[in-house]
Amino acid sequence: MPLSDFQITENTSIFFDLRGGPSHTFKGGVLLNGIVPHFIPLDASAMKPAPFKYVAATSLAQALALKAEYGDDAKFLAGGQSLMPAMNFRLAQPAILIDINGIEDLAGIHPSGATTRVGPLTRYRALQRDEAFAGMFPLIDEALPHIAHPQIRNRGTIGGNLSHADPASELPAIAVALRARFRVQTAKQERWVEASDFFVGALTTDLKPDEMLVEIELPRVKPRTGACFMEIARRRGDFAIAGVAVMTTLGERGECTGVRLAFCGVGETPIDASSAADALIGHQPAQTTIIDVAKAAQAMIDPGGSVHATADYQRHIAGVLTERALRTAQRRARDGH
Amino acid sequence: MDIDFHDITLSVNGTKYQRRIESRLLLSDFIRHDLALAGTHVGCEHGVCGACTILLDGQPVRSCLMLAVQANHHELSTVEGLADKAGEYHPLQQAMHEHHGLQCGYCTPGILMTITAFLDENSSPSEDEVREALSGNLCRCTGYQNIVDAVLAAADRMRG
Numbered sequence: 001m002p003l004s005d006f007q008i009t010e011n012t013s014i015f016f017d018l019r020g021g022p023s024h025t026f027k028g029g030v031l032l033n034g035i036v037p038h039f040i041p042l043d044a045s046a047m048k049p050a051p052f053k054y055v056a057a058t059s060l061a062q063a064l065a066l067k068a069e070y071g072d073d074a075k076f077l078a079g080g081q082s083l084m085p086a087m088n089f090r091l092a093q094p095a096i097l098i099d100i101n102g103i104e105d106l107a108g109i110h111p112s113g114a115t116t117r118v119g120p121l122t123r124y125r126a127l128q129r130d131e132a133f134a135g136m137f138p139l140i141d142e143a144l145p146h147i148a149h150p151q152i153r154n155r156g157t158i159g160g161n162l163s164h165a166d167p168a169s170e171l172p173a174i175a176v177a178l179r180a181r182f183r184v185q186t187a188k189q190e191r192w193v194e195a196s197d198f199f200v201g202a203l204t205t206d207l208k209p210d211e212m213l214v215e216i217e218l219p220r221v222k223p224r225t226g227a228c229f230m231e232i233a234r235r236r237g238d239f240a241i242a243g244v245a246v247m248t249t250l251g252e253r254g255e256c257t258g259v260r261l262a263f264c265g266v267g268e269t270p271i272d273a274s275s276a277a278d279a280l281i282g283h284q285p286a287q288t289t290i291i292d293v294a295k296a297a298q299a300m301i302d303p304g305g306s307v308h309a310t311a312d313y314q315r316h317i318a319g320v321l322t323e324r325a326l327r328t329a330q331r332r333a334r335d336g337h
Numbered sequence: 338m339d340i341d342f343h344d345i346t347l348s349v350n351g352t353k354y355q356r357r358i359e360s361r362l363l364l365s366d367f368i369r370h371d372l373a374l375a376g377t378h379v380g381c382e383h384g385v386c387g388a389c390t391i392l393l394d395g396q397p398v399r400s401c402l403m404l405a406v407q408a409n410h411h412e413l414s415t416v417e418g419l420a421d422k423a424g425e426y427h428p429l430q431q432a433m434h435e436h437h438g439l440q441c442g443y444c445t446p447g448i449l450m451t452i453t454a455f456l457d458e459n460s461s462p463s464e465d466e467v468r469e470a471l472s473g474n475l476c477r478c479t480g481y482q483n484i485v486d487a488v489l490a491a492a493d494r495m496r497g
Contacts, residue, residue, distance in 0.1 A: 047361050048382060053341045054360035054406055077407075084402040085383035088363070097360070099407060125396070149473025151387065151451065154396045155403070236472040 049087040056099045060106065063098050064187040064212060070096045071209035077101070078121055078160035081152050106159070106214065109133050118216040120159020127158065137218060138332075139177065139227035139245055143170040146229070149237045159213050162198070165205045165269070168239035170231065172199050173264035175216070176272050177245040183215035190214070199269040222258070225249040226332030228325040231265070232317050234308050240265035241309040242317040248285075248329040256280045256330070261293075266303040266318050273297040277326070285330045294322040345409040349374065350418030358405050365389040367405035368415060376416040376446050380475070387474035390447035391415050397451045416446035419453065429453055429491040438487035440478030448474045452488050460496055464489065 057063035067074050075094035077083060078101065086092035100106060106121035109130055116136060118127075124144055127133060134141035147153060147161075147170055161171045162182070175182075175195035182193045184207060198206050207213065221227070231243030242265050249258040259277035262270050276296035279289050298319040305311035341360040346353065349372060356371055368377045368391065380386035382401045389400040392414035419427040426434070429452055439445045448471065455462070455470040462470070467488045471481060 047359070048363055048366075048401075049361040051341065051359075051361055054343065054404065056406075056409075080402055080404075080407075081384060081399075084404075088383050088401070097404075101407065145469070148384075149387070150455070150470060151390050151397045151399050151473045152384065152402075154393075155398050236469070 048090075049084075050090050050093040052094050052097045054097050054099065056102050058102055060100075060103055060185075060212075060214065061187070063100050063103065064185060064210070066096065066098050067212065068187040068210045074098055076160075076163075076212060078163075079123060079156040080160075081148070081156040082160065082164045082166065100212075107157075111136065114220050116218045116220070118158055118218065120157060120163075120213050120216065122158050124153035124156050124158070128153065136221065137178070137227075139174055139229055139247060140171075142227065143174055143229040143231075143243075143245070146170055146231050146233070146237070146240070146243070152237075158216060162216065163205060163207060163213050165199050165201075165203050166239075167202045167268050167270075168243075168265040170229070170240070170243055170245075170264055173243065173262040173270035174229065174245045176270045177247055177260040177262040177274075178218055178221075179260070180219075181217045182213050183217065184211045185214045186210045186212075192217075196272055202268040221247070222249050224251070224333050224336075225258075226329040226334070228329040228332065230321045230325045230328075232321065242266050242303070242314050242321060244318065244321045244325050246322070246325040246329040248280075248326065248333050250330070250333045254284055254334065255282055256285055257282075259293075259326070261297060261322065261326075263297075263301055263318055266301040266314050268304075271301050273300045273322075276300055280326075285326075287327075290323055290326045293326060294319045297322045343406045343409070345406055347408045347411055347413060349413045350415060356405075360404065360406050362405045363401055364391075364403040364405045364408050365400035367408070368400060368413070371405075374415050374417050378443055378446055380443070385475070386444070386447075387451065388444050388447045390450045390474065392450055392454055395454065395457075397454045414450070416449055419449060427453065428494045429456065429488070432487040432491035432494065433484070436483050436487035436490060438479060438484040439476075444474055444476045444478075448476070448484060452491075456488070456492055456495060460492060462488070462492055 055066060074096040077097050077099045106119045108119045110117040124147055128144045161169055165172060180195040182198055183190055184193055193206055200206055226248050228246045231240040233240050245262045247260040251257045259274060259280055261273045261277050263273060264270055277293045279292055298315050301318055303311045303314035342357050343360055344357050346355045354372060358367060365379050368374050377391055377400060378388040380388035384399045384402045390397050391400045394412050419430060429449060433439055451474055464485060467485050
């Protein structure tokens with residue numbers, strides 16, 4: 001809009017026709033040293049996202065009813081830290097945006113015996129600041145600082161992350177390593193999905209158009225288990241070139257009784273490579289076996305490569321991280337932290 | 338599609354505002370264009386650079402990754418609210434000035450908002466903690482060293 005479209009009145013308020021709507025006024029802080037700054041009002045073509053209808057849902061039932069009605073034309077807005085960039089690029093153009101941030105019941109951490117239930121609207125920040133949760137799930141606690149930056153972690157949610165299913169994201173791999181289960185719900189019914197069945201492709205999950213991920217169930221970690229999460233990224237907070245989540249459980253004599261091993265960033269979905277560690281089971285951990293396990297795990301991935309790292313380099317990094325994480329997890333299992 | 342307007346009420350730096358806005362208006366654009374508070378800068382507009390960082394109910398967030406309509410009934414703080422009523426700089430602003438923590442200044446409002454909230458929670462940060470706190474704000478002028486020095490100096494001054 002050219003500046004000649006402004007009418008500057010004596011009291012320095014600026015009137016202009018905004019986005020085809022009624023004449024719009026703004027005041028306040030306009031006059032600085034007698035100069036009127038050039039605040040350019042946005043016309044419709046300057047808006048980043050495409051048009052949509054916004055609904056601030058006040059209950060889960062309302063949100064699910066809207067999703068049932070609009071299906072793929074509707075998107076749930078949780079933390080918005082992946083959806084909003086996609087909308088700003090107009091890669092995502094939902095007709096209806098259902099904001100679930102006002103549904104307080106969807107946030108929270110609820111430990112109960114053998115499992116801990118986490119609400120999908122629980123923000124990374126809340127997970128990071130819950131010391132009891134960090135103690136129960138050190139694997140998640142160690143991964144959280146790798147997720148973007150403090151400002152993103154103040155908004156981003158666990159349910160939004162998992163539903164977005166970014167292949168480079170840490171939490172999907174961790175959910176697979178932890179054998180998490182997800183409760184997904186429609187307006188009429190609910191079902192449970194294993195994390196390993198939930199992620200079906202890049203940015204693609206098992207969620208149907210009318211479903212929402214409404215609960216993440218994390219089984220209690222066994223005694224004498226050590227956890228380790230490691231990743232390599234070009235810069236702090238960037239997407240991982242490769243990342244690995246490991247949980248090693250030892251028996252009373254120090255022998256390895258179970259290993260969970262999952263990768264992020266090296267395929268279209270998180271990769272469960274736990275079977276690569278079968279050679280460790282029943283034995284005292286040995287350096288030569290760990291090297292063999294890392295090689296077997298490398299053979300289970302097929303990274304795509306990018307401008308940041310070739311596929312060979314990703315595979316190399318995945319192997320190196322697997323060795324390191326297995327050693328660290330075993331040490332932590334032995335030392336009890 | 339009919340334009341989807343919403344009426345919102347919010348507070349920015351203690352001042353109440355009431356506006357009618359389109360649902361797809363980003364919070365960053367709302368602050369700059371509708372409230373004429375142009376201290377909040379807009380860089381990448383997809384959450385990478387940190388220039389648009391503001392405080393939402395006291396916590397640093399990317400204003401380009403929120404819709405203005407989501408700020409309804411919330412309290413925002415922007416760089417315009419940092420100096421006191423008499424125009425005295427916040428200790429962090431003063432330290433950034435003294436330690437040459439800015440050159441072009443484009444990233445500075447986002448860094449000030451990120452770090453004032455950080456120092457409220459951590460009054461004696463280590464250099465590593467400062468660098469971690471700064472990791473979500475890109476600066477292409479300073480190489481960060483002078484910003485880190487300024488943050489540590491400000492923390493020192495604010496502890497008294």
